[in-house]
Amino acid sequence: MPNSPAEIRLLDHGYSREARSLLYQAYRHDPTFAHIFEADRPGFDQRVRATIRELIHQHFNEELPALGLLIEDRLIGMVLIAPPQRRFDLTESWAWRMRMLLTTGFRCTRRYLEYHDAVMACLPSDNYHVLPLIGIHPEFQGQHLGEQLLEALHDWCAEDPHSKGIVLDTGNPHYLSFYKRKGYEEIGEVAVGPIIEHVFFHPNPQVSVKASA
Template sequence: MLADPWFQDQHRVRHHANTGPDKSLELLSSAITRKPACQNCCARRSSVNTRPFMSLPAAITGEVRQLDSGYSRETRSLLFRAYRHDPTFAYLFNAEREGYEQRVLATIRQLVKQHFLQDQPALGLFLQDRLVGVALIAPPQRRLGVTESWAWRLRMVMDTGLGCTQRYLAYYNAVLACVPSETVHVLPLIGLDPEFQGQKLGQDLSEQLLGALHDWCAVDERSQGIVVDTGNPRYLEFYKRQGYEEIGEIAVGPVREHVFFHPNPQVSLPVPDVTV
């Protein structure tokens, strides 16, 4: 599915955490620490391809890397924190009813698990070896359709209920109906750590991750562009500034979901040879 996890919506979803005042780059950078890792985690990561895809500016001291299933747990954790206050998710999984966060967590778990099971690509944004941004990518030639799996649907019904699963499937299909062709990259899930959302640094990081996605997708000559969508009108101008065109609008309950398309992104920096 597609959603806009770049920033939390502070007005439309209850129990939104206060993001706090803006901080300088220096204070934020100094506050970033590496999480302790056990020997099992170290062994797991030794098999993960962490070759840098594109270095970020020195002031941010980060980089974008390709991810695989070795980072599945961290990917799920970050995307859950990014999506649990998303207005679209709040409607799809009924934020007013008890157990909302468990339903969001279960959905993120199933989507990420299926994405890596299908060996589809993902990019991660790191600051001092800490994962702070994630984008799952569904390339045109390998978009197998997560929701077409009956096993996946059964797990969703068991974890979120029949009503929420039906809402999700209707939303997912409505977004795909706006996709201009089969030869595009679709971003099923994309999110930034909420710690950086609502700040200037958060916007910079969002632009860095999106720029890396453009460079990555541009390498595939078969692709005609990238599709993403958002249910928050505050971010329409953000996507337009990045070169996206609005190609559709759908109703997700009270939320107006805007579908965007970036035609034929061009490589802006030297890019290593990466298999799509």
């Protein structure tokens, strides 16, 4: 366990550099990213770095929220959040598409957009938060810090009266039981090449209370 307590903080573009480094470490071994960005071809690390960079740039450029988990001012975990009222569709941004084409190539960009569209098609309604990226630095995994980040995320999203809950997806089977333990229900599956991407939904506490009233 870390010697110092972890602190939750709302992030802005000033954390972009740290966020890029953290999420690259979190996603460089992700099976979905490995397929989309062709891990068996030279330049894979650069394509993952470029994708993370462009997603973070687009997120903060749109002034969308992000929560960070810090220990002694070091960013060791974070999540990008797309609220229901201001969710940005990547497919609408030609500037984002062009940057992706130039840095990851046509085939990888097309694969990413196909994956993105397939996941979006699984979503239950318009009133939910979506998590484009979430990760804990590998050095700090296995210390229950992911649980702390998720609990803070649930509390933060529950304050939005327009949101019914949170949607995220993963193609890493290692995380399936973890999300289910934290109250996530699987609402869909997407085939990403040989990878099965699982789409999960977690209702906000306020919705659960209303449903049982």
